[in-house]
Amino acid sequence: MGVGISNWALARAVARAGQEHGVPVLGVVSGTGLPILLASRLRQKDQQTAQAIATFPVPAIAEELLRTYYGTVKQPPKPQVLMAGNAAMVRRMNILAMASNYVEVRLAQQGHTQPIGINYLEKIQLTHLPEIYGAMLAGVDYILMGAGIPNQVPEVIRSLAGHQSASYLIDVAGDTQRYKLSFDPAAYIPAAQQQPLTKPRFLAIVSSHVLAQALATKVTGVDGFVVEGPAAGGHNAPPRGKELTETGEPKYGPKDQPDLAKIAGYGKPFWLAGGFASPQRLAEAKALGAAGIQAGSVFALCEDSGLRPDLRRAMRQRVCDGTLGVTASPTASPTGFPFQVAALDGTLSEPETYAARKRVCREGYLVQPVRVGEDIVFRCPAEPVDAYLKKGGKVEDTAERRCICVGLCATAGHAGASEAPIVTIGKDVSAVWQLLAQNHGAYTAEDVIVHLFGLHATRRDMRAPALDAAPPA
């Protein structure tokens, strides 16, 4: 999970590079935290965002959002995930979720004819339905989802493609029952304004063949898998064992390795992720039966990503110096999933910076519904400790937790100046080093594509004569 790093500009740059060089790529936008980004961009008077919103299928919704966040409203409502609220508040949140996903995909589609994907974290369940619908209204081609068991998504896609009401079962800790959230498109888009929607393909992000098998055999509508290993940036699947390494990171063993031959046997295409960003590893992935790879870290540090420019510079410097430390923290993320954190001054990786932040839960994206007695409460181990304990949480679960909702928004320049960022990156940054060395200290998404596909002969300055070259198989 990142917020706004793999933004529309990066996904578009990837898609355009693929089109220009005739190689098969998929630009994917991150679907995490988009309501926050939309509100923030509109408040910053971002013209492209405002123009994209204006194309939303229901003009009244576009006008309402523009009036609220782009216009003169002094204190617009926060784009917070709703833990409780009246019908008007639910409606406002759903509109923000729909419109922000619509805008991100719509902007990523501009200037090329390549497909665009959007990825979500299954764990962030409360907003899935309006988010997926918003992305589908824009005509998203692929939906990817990991960090949980995304077995409900294909049915959601089928319902929403016909503008039918969809539902999602929510996990509630401490309860054997799951609770159903429903979303009816007709409440937002009158039937007369509903255009036919294309059903996007669905790729599940998994780390084990066991989950891949369950999804492949028991769920209709899983079109393929991204198989992500523990070197990948962002969140990782936890290992089976609870043991930690000497450096306090989760310890992965042979049992955590997915059986790729089994995954290949399920008859669906799969892509490998986590330290695969090199032509050699791409070839290796293909030899193992994969359709290709998914890369994140090398793109996160390119010119086109949403990473705050000062953080990009600092990260690149550390890669060049060979001093970049990346730790898979078992505690930093409130989700409980291991989360890769780069050691960087002035960020939440530093104990002093972490200690200086007053705990507060402002966004609510990572809250977990929990049954406490008769009530269902929403809590996050990074919220103020007292509040967490009052909701039945254990004090030991609050230790070292970072508020990554706000921290990750700060990393993309979308939190107040007083908020410290937190930077995630994968364990393998060798491609970053190589690209910085080849390109005098700065590189673009196009440079990454050129590098990964081994297209050195088609670099910008000599592209024309080389375009006839056959794309790699």
Ligand SMILES: Cc1cc2nc3c(=O)[nH]c(=O)nc-3n(C[C@H](O)[C@H](O)[C@H](O)COP(=O)(O)O)c2cc1C
């Ligand atoms: C900065 C950063 C942000 C990421 N954000 C997301 C995200 O929002 N959603 C997601 O599914 N994966 C996310 N990822 C994981 C990537 O999609 C990808 O699987 C991973 O980076 C591949 O491994 P690599 O980092 O070794 O290239 C992120 C990775 C990085 C480095």
